[in-house]
Amino acid sequence: xxxxxxxxxxxxxxxxxxxxxxxxxxxxxxxxxxxxxxxxxxxxxxxxxxxxxxxxxxxxxxxxxxxxxxxxxxxxxxxxxxxxxxxxxxxxxxxxxxxxxxxxxxxxxxxxxxxxxxxxxxxxxxxxxxxxxxxxxxxxxxxxxxxxxxxxxxxxxxxxxxxxxxxxxxxxxxxxxxxxxxxxxxxxxxxxxxxxxxxxxxxxxxxxxxxxxxxxxxxxxxxxxxxxxxxxxxxxxxxxxxxxxxxxxxxxxxxxxxxxxxxxxxxxxxxxxxxxxxxxxxxxxxxxxxxxxxxxxxxxxxxxxxxxxxxx
Amino acid sequence: xxxxxxxxxxxxxxxxxxxxxxxxxxxxxxxxxxxxxxxxxxxxxxxxxxxxxxxxxxxxxxxxxxxxxxxxxxxxxxxxxxxxxxxxxxxxxxxxxxxxxxxxxxxxxxxxxxxxxxxxxxxxxxxxxxxxxxxxxxxxxxxxxxxxxxxxxxxxxxxxxxxxxxxxxxxxxxxxxxxxxxxxxxxxxxxxxxxxxxxxxxxxxxxxxxxxxxxxxxxxxxxxxxxxxxxxxxxxxxxxxxxxxxxxxxxxxxxxxxxxxxxxxxxxxxxxxxxxxxxxxxxxxxxxxxxxxxxxxxxxxxxxxxxxxxxxxxxxxxxxxxxxxxxxxxxxxxxxxxxxxxxxxxxxxxxxxxxxxxxxxxxxxxxxxxxxxxxxxxxxxxxxxxxxxxxxxxxxxxxxxxxxxxxxxxxxxxxxxxxxxxxxxxxxxxxxxxxxxxxxxxxxxxxxxxxxxxxxxxxxxxxxxxxxxxxxxxxxxxxxxxxxxxxxxxxxxxxxxxxxxxxxx
Numbered sequence: 058x059x060x061x062x063x064x065x066x067x068x069x070x071x072x073x074x075x076x077x078x079x080x081x082x083x084x085x086x087x088x089x090x091x092x093x094x095x096x097x098x099x100x101x102x103x104x105x106x107x108x109x110x111x112x113x114x115x116x117x118x119x120x121x122x123x124x125x126x127x128x129x130x131x132x133x134x135x136x137x138x139x140x141x142x143x144x145x146x147x148x149x150x151x152x153x154x155x156x157x158x159x160x161x162x163x164x165x166x167x168x169x170x171x172x173x174x175x176x177x178x179x180x181x182x183x184x185x186x187x188x189x190x191x192x193x194x195x196x197x198x199x200x201x202x203x204x205x206x207x208x209x210x211x212x213x214x215x216x217x218x219x220x221x222x223x224x225x226x227x228x229x230x231x232x233x234x235x236x237x238x239x240x241x242x243x244x245x246x247x248x249x250x251x252x253x254x255x256x257x258x259x260x261x262x263x264x265x266x267x268x269x270x271x272x273x274x275x276x277x278x279x280x281x282x283x284x285x286x287x288x289x290x291x292x293x294x295x296x297x298x299x300x301x302x303x304x305x306x307x308x309x310x311x312x313x314x315x316x317x318x319x320x321x322x323x324x325x326x327x328x329x330x331x332x333x334x335x336x337x338x339x340x341x342x343x344x345x346x347x348x349x350x351x352x353x354x355x356x357x358x359x360x361x362x363x364x365x366x367x368x369x
Numbered sequence: 370x371x372x373x374x375x376x377x378x379x380x381x382x383x384x385x386x387x388x389x390x391x392x393x394x395x396x397x398x399x400x401x402x403x404x405x406x407x408x409x410x411x412x413x414x415x416x417x418x419x420x421x422x423x424x425x426x427x428x429x430x431x432x433x434x435x436x437x438x439x440x441x442x443x444x445x446x447x448x449x450x451x452x453x454x455x456x457x458x459x460x461x462x463x464x465x466x467x468x469x470x471x472x473x474x475x476x477x478x479x480x481x482x483x484x485x486x487x488x489x490x491x492x493x494x495x496x497x498x499x500x501x502x503x504x505x506x507x508x509x510x511x512x513x514x515x516x517x518x519x520x521x522x523x524x525x526x527x528x529x530x531x532x533x534x535x536x537x538x539x540x541x542x543x544x545x546x547x548x549x550x551x552x553x554x555x556x557x558x559x560x561x562x563x564x565x566x567x568x569x570x571x572x573x574x575x576x577x578x579x580x581x582x583x584x585x586x587x588x589x590x591x592x593x594x595x596x597x598x599x600x601x602x603x604x605x606x607x608x609x610x611x612x613x614x615x616x617x618x619x620x621x622x623x624x625x626x627x628x629x630x631x632x633x634x635x636x637x638x639x640x641x642x643x644x645x646x647x648x649x650x651x652x653x654x655x656x657x658x659x660x661x662x663x664x665x666x667x668x669x670x671x672x673x674x675x676x677x678x679x680x681x682x683x684x685x686x687x688x689x690x691x692x693x694x695x696x697x698x699x700x701x702x703x704x705x706x707x708x709x710x711x712x713x714x715x716x717x718x719x720x721x722x723x724x725x726x727x728x729x730x731x732x733x734x735x736x737x738x739x740x741x742x743x744x745x746x747x748x749x750x751x752x753x754x755x756x757x758x759x760x761x762x763x764x765x766x767x768x769x770x771x772x773x774x775x776x777x778x779x780x781x782x783x784x785x786x787x788x789x790x791x792x793x794x795x796x797x798x799x800x801x802x803x804x805x806x807x808x809x810x811x812x813x814x815x816x817x818x819x820x821x822x823x824x825x826x827x828x829x830x831x832x833x834x835x836x837x838x839x840x841x842x843x844x845x846x847x848x849x850x851x852x853x854x855x856x857x858x859x860x861x862x863x864x865x866x867x868x869x870x871x872x873x874x
Contacts, residue, residue, distance in 0.1 A: 091754030095761065097407075099415045101775075101785065102492050104792050109489040142563070143408045143547045152563050204593075211599050223600040224591060226565060318591045318600075320564035328404070333754055 060361055060368050067357075071350050075343065079131075082342040083124050086335050092116075093140050093333035114140050127339065137336040141329070150325065150340050156226050157310055157321035160237050164244030165303060171245050172252035177288065179253070180260035191257070195250030203243055203309075207316035210239050224318035240317040248302055255298050259291040266290075293363055300356030304349040395571065395584040396872040398854070399606040400865075401591040405564050410547035411532040412484060412491040417773070417863060420529045422567055422588055424864040426468075427532035427552035428576070430459055430478065430511070431523060433862055437777050438687065440527050444473070444553065444576070445511070454518035454816055459511040466574035467535045468557035475505035480536040482513070493530045496521075496781065520816050521778035528776050555581040555868035564590055581868040601626065601849060607872065608850035608857055614672045614727075620849050627852055630674060630845040631859045634774035636683045639719075639735070639839040643799045645766050648717075652710040654836035658696035659703035660742040661735065667842050670730045674847070678840035680829045681772075681786055682779045685861055688825035693833040703742040716745040720760065720768040722753040728769045731841070760797045770796070773863060779825050783809050787832045800837040 094110040095102075111117045115126060130137055136146035179191035215223040227236035263269065264287055272282045311323035322341050329337040361367050406419045411427060414420065431440040431448075445459040465473035486497040499522060502514040515522060525531065538551045550558050555577070556569035567588040571581055589606060591597035594613050601609040602623065612620060612628065621628050639657075647653045667675045682689045707715070719735065721728040729750070736746040746767075751759060759765050774782060785793045788809045789801030805828055812824045833840075850857040855871040 089752065089754070090758060091752065092758055093754075095757045096754045098490075098492050100757065100760075100793075100796065101415055103495050106490050106492060106494065113490070138544070141407045143410065143413060143544060148548070149563055152565075208595050208599070211596065215603050216599060219603070223603050223605055224593075224596045225589070225600075225605070315592045316596055318565075318589070318593065318596055320562060320590065324564050324592065331752075331754060332407075 060365075061358070063361075064358065067354055074350065075346060078346040079128070079339065079343060080124070082339055083127065083335075084120075086330070086333070086338045087120055087123075089330070089333065091333055093335065096332055097140060110140070114138070116140075127336070136340050139329075139334050139337045141332040141334045141337070146336050146340050149337055150322070150344065153320060153322045153325045153341075154344065156233075156237075156319050157307075157314070157323060159233055160240055160244070160310065160313070160319055160321060161303065161306060163234070163237050163241035164248065164306065165299070167241045168245035168248040168252060169299070171249040172256060175249070176253045176256035176260060177283075180257045180264070181283065183261055188257075191253060195253045198246045198250035201246065203247060203312050204316050206246060207239070207243050207313065210243060214239060224316075226319055237317075237319065240313050240319060243313055243317075244306065248306065251302060252295055252299060256291060256295045259294050260287060263287045263291050289363070293360055296359050296363070297356055300352050303352045307345050307348050307352075395582055396874070397585040397587060398583045398608070398867065398870060398872060399587045399589055401589050401597045401600055401606040401609040403590075403592055403594070403597065403611045405590045406561075406567060406588070408547035409550045409558065409561075409567075411530050411534070412488055412493075413547060415492045415775075421863060421865060422569070423529050423532065423552075425554055425556045425581075425586065425867045426550065426558055426569060427529070427534075427554040429527055429529075429531050429533060431527050433524070433527045433777055433860070433864075437685070437861060439777075440523050443527075444478070444533055455515045457513045457515070457522070459513070461509045461511065462576055463509065465553065465576055467538075467551050467553050468572040468574060469535070469538070469551050470574060471535055471537075473533065473535070473553050474508045475511045476508075477536050478511045478533050479503045479505045480539070481533045482531065484534075484539070485530055491530070493528065493775065496525050496528070496776075497531075518814050518816055520813055520821055521776065521780035524776045524778040525781075530775075556586055559585075566590065575868075577868070582871040583867070586867055598849075601851070604851070607854050608848060610846070610848045610859075612847040612849050614670070614674055614847065617672060617674060617847055625852055626849050627854075629848045629850065629857060629859070631848070632685050632861050633844065633846045633859075633863065634683050634686055634861050635771055635844055636678050636681065636773075637731075637769070637771040637841040637844065638678065638681070639841060640760065640765075640768040640770050640796060640798050641800075641836070641838055642763055642765055642767070642797075643795075643801075643837075644763060647710060647712050647715065648766060650710050650712075651835060652706045653712055653715075654839075655696060656703040656706035656710070656712075656742065657739070657744075658836060658839055659699045659706065660744070661738050661839065661841075662698040663841055664698070665738075666731055666734050669734060670727055671842065671844055675842040675844040678842050680833060681782065681838070681840060682825065682829055683774070683843050686774060686779065687777050688779050688822050690826040690829040692826075693829050696836075700738075700741045707742065707744075713743075714745075715743070716747065717766040718747045718749050720749050720751055720756055720765045722756050722769075723750040724753065731769055763794075763797060763799060772796075775862070777862065780809075780813055783812065783825070783828055787828065787837050795837060798838055800832075800835065802831060802835055802837075805831050805835075 093116060094107045097110060098106055115123055139146050139149050142149050175191045179188040182188060211223050214221045221238050222236050225236050227233050269282060310321060311327055314321045314323040322344060326341045404418045406422050407416055408414050408419060409423060411423050428444050430443060430445040432443040434441040444461055444465060446462045448457055448459045450457055461475060467473050482503045485491055486494055486500055499515050499519045500513055501516045504512045506512060533553055535551050539546050542549060555572055555575050557572040559568040559570045561567045569586045571584050591600055597609045598616060600606045617628055620626050641648050641654055643649050663677045667673060680690050680693045719732055721732045732748045736748060739746045760768055772782060786796045788806050789795040790806050808824050808828045812821060815821050815824060846859045848859060853872060853874050855873055856869045858866050
């Protein structure tokens, strides 16, 4: 299994990426004008109180020192204290990870469950009415903005049909599945079309391949050729595309989380940027970066597993 | 109906979770709001999202009375004030307890008030510097010595920051007290899932009999306005606050929902930088006033749900002067005043917070109105966090802003907005009229109510004459609840009287 040895050294390659991300975020957030202490305390606070907050959170120190301090803490597993929430950053962030993770996985699973049958049906008889319908769906799905689609789904499923809650996260795994169905559906209505188009095109291209003609000549049933060989060979580009899109989705949860009031990282990111809560922004960015890296890592593993010829 | 396949799945979900809610007598009141709280330590915040939760968890020595003309007993059952008006003696009720069951004694009061005055990050500490000494001679008595007589002192003690907290718990939890607080109010802190909800439960040790009525209050974060309203209509929450003005009428037509437009102390205004010529000329400032059709702004931006502001002390608040000089919408007059001031081709910049719809709309209307009198107005959108810096540093001509009162006494707002001899620089307008400043100082020390009223009437009249800023409008709170929710009310000071709220399903 030497083809999988990259699993061992890949994490080491990732370290510089994370450090790079942390430096860039650190500088970018600090570049936004606006004093965190003033935003926190508002107009009514005295300059004294503002100076005190700046001192307490080390905001009066040079930028380089602040970064060094941040890294030193990070290496000790300390994320510092949030200026807005007056609580350890870790305690603020940790509650937010699960909802975002749950939503992302749910959305991706729904997307795949939706995309694979649709693409298979469409490519089975290119140009048929089924194919046409799938293509209309994928074009429409890509074009619908999430904030609008979200409200429409709520009106239909929550207000008219009363099947799913309007928003929220619920308690317990089954309740999460129930609460997050609409947000996950919103994700998949945007994501599935991308996958459908890609998978359908790849399937059609594969159907033209020589090996398909050879198998047909041998008398293999069409269904076996389609599902057993063509489908499997078409998966690699789609898996890679899925990886790219999940990375994009991690950033895109912001909109969906706020429409559906999911208490996840995306919402925390927005409020922390508005409040100039530098350390929380840092922490969430690092989480997002780690998430993207993990997704790509996972895609690499799947790719290698799917195609014996690929090496990393 | 291609969504039919979802019906069985959804119905199964609904069956599994819909029936699970079995609550006790008083029920749970779920309130949706647009943002989460930041901290629940009363001295470290000035955010409404914090204050409105704190108000129902904490008790103070005194509270604002119902008609907002003064204070009423809360933890203190009575108090005496010395001849020279510098010694206040408070007598606590017997058998007071915090929500964790521990005794609330005079030493907790001493600790809480000293902390409020002395902690450097305490946001409203300047209001309490007048306290020279706080003592607890026995368990039920608190004696406060003031440096000098102070008229606003009693109403200051009713502010959320002056909540009485348990000394040992605050000391033990330190910085974490704000995420895990204990108080002596009608409700007890239960849990806080950040970004999701804060759960408060009935405080069994609350000192007022028969309150609160509901067993539990949940403050849910529903940031998106549409979602919050849909959730209310779907019956998933019992009340929603911060209804956009554009949605008020639609909700008023929903038979299941009641809309509460409770009066507030909010006043929206245009700050004017008096250090930027020609805005230092009162004629130019008056010309701006005459050029603005405030009724038009209220109709367009607030959908009519507001009234023209006439003074910086809002209508309905203590010592509001109903007869200040008026500046009617009169573009001709505005042009004439500009002529007299010798101002031509004036270009001004107005700072607005990006993403704030109300401000953007108002700014565009102002732009059109000022154009009619020959003033070019450039709208500068800044990221909300940046606007403070710009205003504090005085790098602006005009800016849209608002104020809500924390205490009923007008001293706090007068000191901040028209005094001009402190760091606030008259809300950073740099307005300074020595006569007004003298009156503001006098207003703090004169204790006779009628004389004080005259002083504040005079302050309002003079400041309005000087056009320290432009008063735009007073607007109400916009909350909505289901018909089965009774007594869901917000006082003008912003406090939800949830201890009186009932659910009658």
